[in-house]
Amino acid sequence: MKEQIQKRLSDSKAARWTALIIVSFTMMCGYFLTDVMAPLENLLTTKGKVVYFTDNTSMPADTLVAKVALFAESNALSSPDLTVQKLEEGARYQYIETVEGKQETVEKTISTVSSGKGWSSTEYGFFSGAYGYINVFLLMLFFGGIILDKMGVRFTGVMSSGLMFAGALIKWYALQADFGDAMLWGMNLQVIIAALGFSIFGMGAEITGITVSKVIVKWFAGKELALAMGLQVAMARIGTALALAVSLPVARMMGDVSGSVLVGAIALCVGFISYLVYCVMDRKEDAAISAARAEAGEAPEEGFKLSDLKLILCNKGFWLITLLCLMFYAGVFPFLKFATKLMIYKYEVPESFAGLIPALLPFGTILLTPVFGTLYDRIGRGATLMIIGSVMLTTVHVLFALPIMNYWWFAVIVMIVLGIAFSLVPSALWPSVPKIIPMKQLGSAYAIVFYIQNIGLAMVPTLIGFVIDRFSTQYNAAGAITGYDYTAPMVIFAIFGLCAIVIAGILKQEDRRKHYGLEESNIKKK
Ligand SMILES: N[C@@H](Cc1c[nH]cn1)C(=O)NCC(=O)O
Numbered sequence: 001m002k003e004q005i006q007k008r009l010s011d012s013k014a015a016r017w018t019a020l021i022i023v024s025f026t027m028m029c030g031y032f033l034t035d036v037m038a039p040l041e042n043l044l045t046t047k048g049k050v051v052y053f054t055d056n057t058s059m060p061a062d063t064l065v066a067k068v069a070l071f072a073e074s075n076a077l078s079s080p081d082l083t084v085q086k087l088e089e090g091a092r093y094q095y096i097e098t099v100e101g102k103q104e105t106v107e108k109t110i111s112t113v114s115s116g117k118g119w120s121s122t123e124y125g126f127f128s129g130a131y132g133y134i135n136v137f138l139l140m141l142f143f144g145g146i147i148l149d150k151m152g153v154r155f156t157g158v159m160s161s162g163l164m165f166a167g168a169l170i171k172w173y174a175l176q177a178d179f180g181d182a183m184l185w186g187m188n189l190q191v192i193i194a195a196l197g198f199s200i201f202g203m204g205a206e207i208t209g210i211t212v213s214k215v216i217v218k219w220f221a222g223k224e225l226a227l228a229m230g231l232q233v234a235m236a237r238i239g240t241a242l243a244l245a246v247s248l249p250v251a252r253m254m255g256d257v258s259g260s261v262l263v264g265a266i267a268l269c270v271g272f273i274s275y276l277v278y279c280v281m282d283r284k285e286d287a288a289i290s291a292a293r294a295e296a297g298e299a300p301e302e303g304f305k306l307s308d309l310k311l312i313l314c315n316k317g318f319w320l321i322t323l324l325c326l327m328f329y330a331g332v333f334p335f336l337k338f339a340t341k342l343m344i345y346k347y348e349v350p351e352s353f354a355g356l357i358p359a360l361l362p363f364g365t366i367l368l369t370p371v372f373g374t375l376y377d378r379i380g381r382g383a384t385l386m387i388i389g390s391v392m393l394t395t396v397h398v399l400f401a402l403p404i405m406n407y408w409w410f411a412v413i414v415m416i417v418l419g420i421a422f423s424l425v426p427s428a429l430w431p432s433v434p435k436i437i438p439m440k441q442l443g444s445a446y447a448i449v450f451y452i453q454n455i456g457l458a459m460v461p462t463l464i465g466f467v468i469d470r471f472s473t474q475y476n477a478a479g480a481i482t483g484y485d486y487t488a489p490m491v492i493f494a495i496f497g498l499c500a501i502v503i504a505g506i507l508k509q510e511d512r513r514k515h516y517g518l519e520e521s522n523i524k525k526k
Pocket residue numbers: 030031034205206209233236329333426450453
């Protein structure tokens with residue numbers, strides 16, 4: 001065989017790993033913004049200002065004012081430090097609190113004060129699901145896949161990372177502006193505009209996601225494909241983990257939830273620039289591919305045709321992977337949007353720390369996803385890994401649903417198990433798609449998988465927000481919210497897990513019949 005003189009850039013280890021890091025960074029910034037609002041659910045759904053104390057407890061300012069007034073009245077206090085309602089850093093307040101059945105006078109010092117937005121849980125759910133609305137209802141993800149296969153990764157990536165940035169700016173504008181009591185479609189105008197921004201961002205994020213998957217297959221096919229995909233997912237998870245861990249501290253520091261979104265928008269601007277840098281590498285890689293083809297006398301690769309869609313849509317293995325993706329991710333990403341408040345009300349974790357427990361989930365996956373990716377590269381067993389991950393997901397949601405073990409350390413253990421499941425399934429699922437669908441249809445194939453997945457990402461938060469408002473919220477006689485019972489929403493999440501187990505089982509059977517190679521290793525022996 002004639003030796004190829006013109007080497008591809010992707011043949012250089014350094015070059016292909018550099019390309020991976022650059023595109024993964026853009027994606028990481030996208031993941032940061034995707035989940036930046038999750039730890040702020042309690043703040044968003046509280047009316048008026050929220051006061052955070054130096055002992056890491058917090059309460060709505062109105063409640064504090066009422067408690068302090070009552071205390072001052074019953075003790076005939078006049079000390080301004082303790083009674084004047086100046087809500088600012090360093091102010092000290094005394095009031096009566098019931099501690100273990102006994103009434104005690106407590107003294108608290110304010111650490112920070114942030115503005116709540118007074119959204120209902122339904123509004124918060126609607127807003128969280130907005131990520132998928134344009135993708136699903138305007139079929140934009142579907143068209144995004146076709147644009148990707150027709151126009152290539154450079155055009156599509158620049159367009160989509162630009163859309164992420166634009167969407168983030170709209171979301172930030174909506175959150176920092178005051179719309180008063182203006183309403184639209186029965187919801188606060190602020191919620192609608194923030195949701196519009198989040199939808200545009202979501203369209204950009206998903207198209208960037210399929211573009212980055214195609215970039216990785218382009219540079220790593222026949223090499224360390226699952227490891228590369230695992231590392232990309234790991235970097236993305238750093239974005240999610242950072243969002244869950246730092247969002248509330250940033251919002252507290254800046255006095256408003258919009259501060260965290262602004263930080264995300266700035267990161268996305270840097271992510272956009274980094275994708276432009278990747279485009280330079282991609283151009284060189286394409287030039288080397290064309291030169292190598294010309295040298296070997298091969299015709300240029302045939303472009304994508306619309307008729308190729310039929311081949312994808314008629315493939316049973318493809319549909320099983322797609323449905324598994326829908327069910328598994330419906331049990332994870334939407335859950336993350338509500339997990340912080342679950343920690344506050346079911347496990348009684350102070351709000352200041354509550355975001356840290358869900359943040360354990362992506363943190364664990366940062367290490368584990370590449371580990372399981374390497375495992376899949378070397379020993380295979382992709383379908384089995386997906387079954388195990390789905391069983392773990394279901395077990396976790398059942399444990400969260402049960403009214404037992406309401407201790408913070410138990411929530412931590414369960415969250416770590418969820419982290420393992422959240423590493424197992426993605427590290428096997430995404431590299432399995434190229435085993436079923438050829439490269440030239442891959443952009444469209446990933447787009448269809450993401451499209452169906454987005455139906456879950458759009459509808460499930462909306463459904464859960466409604467269920468929380470309707471079935472989980474507990475009120476006192478005066479109509480004020482006293483707590484939440486998370487049984488119903490967690491049972492819904494567990495049902496998604498059950499469906500994932502069944503689908504993963506059928507996929508394994510289908511693989512045995514059709515020999516997709518899901519149980520085989522990815523690295524080709526030379
Ligand atoms: N299509 C994305 C969805 C998503 C959610 N948040 C950010 N992106 C996806 O599934 N990516 C793969 C993954 O495992 O994160």
